[in-house]
Amino acid sequence: MKSDFTLSNGNRMPAVGLGTFRIKDNSIAAETVAAAIGAGYRHIDTAAIYENETGVGDGIRQSGINRSELFVTTKIWNEDLRSGQIKQAFEKSIERIGTEYVDLLLVHWPAGKYTEYWKQFEDLCKAGLAKNIGVSNFSIRMLEELLPVCEIKPAVNQVELHPYLTQKPLLKYCEEKEIAVTAWSGFMVGELLKNTRIIKISEKYGKTAAQVILRWNYQNGVINIPKSVHRERLAENISIFDFVMEPADMHSIDELNKNLRKGPDPENFDF
Numbered sequence: 248m249k250s251d252f253t254l255s256n257g258n259r260m261p262a263v264g265l266g267t268f269r270i271k272d273n274s275i276a277a278e279t280v281a282a283a284i285g286a287g288y289r290h291i292d293t294a295a296i297y298e299n300e301t302g303v304g305d306g307i308r309q310s311g312i313n314r315s316e317l318f319v320t321t322k323i324w325n326e327d328l329r330s331g332q333i334k335q336a337f338e339k340s341i342e343r344i345g346t347e348y349v350d351l352l353l354v355h356w357p358a359g360k361y362t363e364y365w366k367q368f369e370d371l372c373k374a375g376l377a378k379n380i381g382v383s384n385f386s387i388r389m390l391e392e393l394l395p396v397c398e399i400k401p402a403v404n405q406v407e408l409h410p411y412l413t414q415k416p417l418l419k420y421c422e423e424k425e426i427a428v429t430a431w432s433g434f435m436v437g438e439l440l441k442n443t444r445i446i447k448i449s450e451k452y453g454k455t456a457a458q459v460i461l462r463w464n465y466q467n468g469v470i471n472i473p474k475s476v477h478r479e480r481l482a483e484n485i486s487i488f489d490f491v492m493e494p495a496d497m498h499s500i501d502e503l504n505k506n507l508r509k510g511p512d513p514e515n516f517d518f
């Protein structure tokens with residue numbers, strides 16, 4: 248990958264990865280992952296609940312790139328979190344992917360007693376089976392609860408983040424605690440690509456609206472995982488390292504914030 252971020256534990260994480268939510272068909276997942284790796288991606292984001300871990304693994308093997316060059320994230324789903332069956336769920340995930348380890352294992356949603364089962368994530372990390380461990384959809388309140396019981400603190404918090412939900416307080420908190428932030432639904436599943444202010448800024452730099460949003464995140468130190476099944480978009484979404492947005496444009500995008508969510512609020516989700 249052209250550009251990586253360094254996590255608090257010194258490990259590297261590519262700043263742009265491929266999101267795979269809603270790619271349910273495993274053969275399409277395999278084709279997409281292989282195409283993405285061919286286009287230069289070295290970071291793939293999947294989850295047990297996406298039902299595509301098998302396809303992701305097939306795509307990795309089809310790509311011909313060494314596993315050691317890739318950064319693969321998966322997530323433990325809520326029912327396994329609630330029942331505390333973390334290790335069992337993890338083993339099923341790595342079997343489906345066909346890998347001996349993952350680069351990042353996440354608590355998918357703050358379900359169940361995370362202060363209790365976090366130890367199982369730490370055990371997987373100590374065993375080298377999850378090179379990094381982290382959380383997803385955690386608010387400041389939840390991190391405040393989790394951090395005091397951590398022997399190994401979360402390296403990453405993956406949250407909904409985009410120009411309509413800039414998450415500035417959470418970003419500041421995570422920066423202070425040295426927790427890297429990954430943005431999910433960075434385009435609001437496409438909706439934000441029609442925003443006139445973003446389109447205007449994109450024209451100024453000769454880039455697309457998608458690239459402007461991805462670059463805005465990158466310049467804010469946020470990891471991107473855009474999802475696309477189209478080759479030209481895969482190439483577009485990773486080509487964000489050849490321009491720099493001016494502070495005024497960064498600020499102008501920040502000002503689009505309206506605390507609007509595409510997904511549920513982690514403080515009251517019901518699944």
Ligand SMILES: NC(=O)c1ccc[n+]([C@@H]2O[C@H](COP(=O)([O-])OP(=O)(O)OC[C@H]3O[C@@H](n4cnc5c(N)ncnc54)[C@H](OP(=O)(O)O)[C@@H]3O)[C@@H](O)[C@H]2O)c1
Nearest residue numbers: 266267268431432433434435436437457473474475476480
């Ligand atoms: N941790 C969590 O709870 C959580 C929740 C949601 C998502 N995620 C992760 O975050 C990833 C990204 O979020 P997301 O999939 O919800 O949405 P997204 O990345 O915001 O948007 C994906 C949508 O935008 C389109 N698109 C992508 N690149 C484009 C481009 N350059 N130009 C025009 N359209 C483009 C895609 O269409 P095509 O595919 O047709 O190109 C797709 O419809 C997920 O795939 C998943 O890995 C995590």
